[in-house]
Amino acid sequence: MNGTTTIAEFRDAILDPAKRAHYRLAWISTVDHKRIAVLYMLTALFFFVVGGVEALFIRLQLAVPNNHFLHPDTFNQLFTMHGTTMIFLVVMPVVFGLANYVLPLQIGARDMAFPRLNAFGFWCVPFGGILLHFSVLAGGAPAVGWFSYAPLSETPYSSSPGADYWAVALFVLGIGSISFAINTIATVISLRGPGMTMRRLPLFTWINFVNAFIVIFALPVLNAGLAMLLIDRQLQGHFFLPFRGGSPVLWQHIFWAFGHPEVYIMALPAFAIVSEIIPVFSRKPIFGYEFVAASSVAIAVLSLGVWGHHMFTVGMGRPLDVFFAISSMLIAIPTGVKVLNWTATMLGGRIRFDVPMLFCIAFLIQFLVAGITGISHAVVPLDWQTKNSYFLIAHFHFVAVGAIVFAVLGGIQYWFPKMSGRMLSETLGKWTFWLMVAGFNMTFIIQHFLGLLGMPRRVFTYPDLPHWGWMNMLSTTGVFFMSAAALILVWNLATSFFRGKVAGDNPWNAWTLEWATTSPPPHENFIALPPIRSRRPLWDIANPDRPDPIVGENSAAVTLPDHNKVGILTFILSEAGFFGTLLLAYLYFYARPEAGPGPKELDVPRTLVFSICLFASSFTFWRSEVGLTKQRRGSMLGWLALTILLGGVFLVGQVNEYWKLFQTGVDLSTNMFSTTFFTLTGFHGLHVLLGLIALLIFLWVAWEGDFASGRGSAFKAAGYYWHFVDVVWVFVLLTVYILPLIR
Amino acid sequence: MHTSNALDPQSPLARAIYDLGIVSGVVFALIFIIVTGAIIYAIFRFRAREGEPDPKQIAGNRKVEIAWTVIPFLIVVFLLVMTLGAMNRADPPPAPSPDLVVTGHQFWWQADYPGSGVITANEIHIPTGKPLSVRLESKDVLHEFWVPKLTRKMTNVPGQPNHIWLQADKPGIYIGQCSEFCGTQHAWMRIVVVADEPSKFEEWQRAQLLPGQAAASDATAKGLALFQTSTCINCHAIRGVAGADLRVAPDLTHVASRKQLAAGIIENTPANMRLWLKNPQHIKPGALMPDFEFTDEQLDQLTEYLSTLR
């Protein structure tokens, strides 16, 4: 591997044409978390420009009433792509990129737990981005909005392949995000440096760690929904087609069960950045570390149960409206606690107004507005007026831009010196900041009032009603300020990278571990770690006379859990979310039976026989594992082969069942039962097949040579996966085959 | 000028929401002022000066934290209580049978009055002072009925009828539009609600029930013939015209009595009607009405016929 170069060397090298080719390849094949992080952020920057230009066109079209600048379809494609791009290709990659760079440094690790998985996760982003944008060449970009409400997103109403590309691209991006989350969790649990106990984690790391769990639970739900949508569109299923027994409201439940946690997936990293920057520039520790840390957990857990507030106008019925109002209002409490803690950190400090801090202060005030208008959406009757209006647009842009983008810009200004070895220009940074503040507020404050005056979102033009014209014009004007800010930012990044002031190890006098190494850090991150006894190891070194109190017990001697085990268990959690969604969708339609084939078509006794084969394969795998531990090669190979055979028999049984159903004229498109049945069992079968392939690879490796050296934990990890696939089948068997017998 | 201003409620339903908005607005403003005040105070009071050492390191205060967890909790409880009350006032349970059924189509609205049998499109007439029980349906994708001055918004979901109440205190014209993205021409799926004194409403209703009768002339007769022989009747209904009873597209029985064409995109004048018939895809690209390529003469006849259907 040619990965021992640092960014500084890279910078020198790209000035030398002879070395360029070599470095291009080195960056494409890299598995170093710092380089991957930079790739994440550059990709996000690229798509930020793309999404920004889309926004510019949207606002130009809306600048005056009755405008004919853009065709309505073009406009609809633009806002769909703008939303999708900004969320999945800008905010998520950039926050993942920052975490990818800083998190391993903050805990004193040499890299992420799974460097190659890390590279895979990153490459999902450009791949997904290309897929999404390829739709433009393949018959038109998706024009269904970033949440693709069914049935508009179904084939009868959107026949061009845009929605298909949208779904596949998001599926790919979802897989990338999940792999990053698995990596984050495994890194934090298994790779912490000596003395860095869980209780001493810097807040940036802690909040990103908590955030990874939201990703693990939320993204699989989206992926399950996308799978259903694609099955509808490509295989004539009808999950969400009302005239074939499907439910468009179910799509909304699934989408927002992902979509609301997604808001926090983007916002928590912003909180993480702010929780790092505000203390450093106030020269005080964060006020109430425990409360900021715990409120993140509260937000993470609650975020999974508040999605219904996106659906107050869809007619869920009074009980659901009330309960979702309660849970949505409650999530305001931990969020409020955070804002107050950040404010209290500033009080009594010695505040330095460098650019990172400026962004964080603007973040605080703008996030306050976003939070308040957010509560107004939990106050159900207010939502009944403002939902789907420009008030809502203003609200979530205050979250997405006013809070998240501002925090990220602060974070980039803060960590750029660590990444490049050079400071970003403070002057240009201040220009960016003030232009952003002016432009952002000019664009979005007025939109609250537009919404109250009755302007709905997603209209390509509007009649010349009183005040609508000048308000929209003002809003459009603001975009030019933001565009100027973005141009200056890009210019600043480019010029400072080559000519910026040399930063030194710790330009901000910060206290976390990433500042204890060189800027940029060497490939292995640290030559030696300083002693870690509190949450601010560098403060303790700089202030030996007044060190921070020691936090918790020193667990230097404790061995951390095996990262393979943590990784596979986390992966299994995400898979459980995926199958859980499919199972719930199955039950949803099972409880609403319709004419045509139903569970009575299934041959339960035969399925039981094949199920026993699958369950037996868990036992044989365990025997094989015992063989490996006891170094008995023959026993291990034999039991493993038997496992594969049993899994294969199960698959044959399933194929046989499908075949019989096809013979009687039942296929996926017949009715809701067949749609849900084939989807659920089909995805399980696919997982069995993937498991079999994995086991075959192990068999081959074991057959070829020595298996004892260090691969034991990988073999165990595959075992966890295999057992999990069996456990899923227990649930499928009970739900699909046994439940109808009981009732 | 008619507006769709949510801050100018014109019915007890919309007023319930508005009042709640004012109460919560005050709460929100107080929160904003207090927290922003603290931030601004910190900015001016705790600005770092050259050479100052780092301040006292305060890691937190449990009592303060508990206080600012409990206070937001109490605020939330207060808002919740207010919310529950306003929900009941703004959206009471539905009546057993609806007074009005509003069905969303790509990209227009159909209004049925089950009591009288009137069917019209895009322009909904209601009597003042009387709450109407409205059922919302959709024939294709999701739409959303939103007339901010009169009542809450609610999605028209295909296969799941929803319910709202609709009421206006005073006679007047109240506008709104579809607020759930529904496809290419989502922007031009506007709603006009005309509230009249009950007696005037009854009059309107009686007039609507009459069969469609154009002014008697040679041109209108030819227009009617064209309407019947072209494919118009495959989608449009005109009561009293043989064969024209499908309602895939707006009912045209009294189309000339309506103020606007094509769900609000143009005023309903004979000249505009002619433009619309000539090239609907030019005026409203993506609307489901195709270009028929009528000759100028045919256009004149059809326009003459349709624009006298009062």
Add this chain to the structure above:
Amino acid sequence: MTTYQFFTTAWTWNSIVLILSALAAVGYFLTFGQRGRPLYFGAALVVFLLVFISPFSALANGYLFSAHMLQHILLVLIVPALLLLSLPQSFSLRPPLTYLSYPLIGWVAGVGAMWLWHAPALCNAATTSRAVSAIQTTSLLLMGSVFWWQVLAPREAQRLSPPAGIVYLFTACTACSVLGMILTFAPVSICPVYQHPVDRLGMLSTIRGNWGLTSDRDQQIGGLLMWVPMCLIYVTAILAQLARWHSSPAPQTEKSNA
């Protein structure tokens, strides 16, 4: 019967419950005397009595699924938690019962208490038969206690470590939320008894009319109770775990090092 009349008169002075509570109180003081934490025990007793004598009991008894669900939640989550908190530090399980202190058994008991008793047949039986109802109550209290033991056992050493406790609680919360979702969105009655109640107290018209609780809506509220407020109990417990984690002090030896 009007709402006011109902809430003033529908108190059921169930003699068995009163006698059992009195016996439990006597037993508690005889066994633990001054060592226990009688405040918690008193609270547990009050909640327990409220579950059975308050008008909610009358509602749960054949009228409202949601009232039944409220009882269920109080009996699985609140009463056992208070009981465990009332135990003295010296309390520990004796040999055959120590099996109950395995985390997996605790988890299965806690989640099983929710799922098992909402199988339509069992749910129906518990509402119609007094014997089954007694078994249900006992099992809920027992299973709830076994569940909470992992988190609220009298001695720190008997409890799960805070991070493990968080995982334990979160997964249990998820498992119960899934059931809550199923109940909320099920178009068919999970507990058919509540669909057409026998109107023993003449309350049905008030419930259906004045309160606006149709049987569909009733079941939805029941499901939502299991989904949202119950999850909030788990979330509170998770936050308590975090508080416990962060408040465990640094060992003395290290302080001297510093």
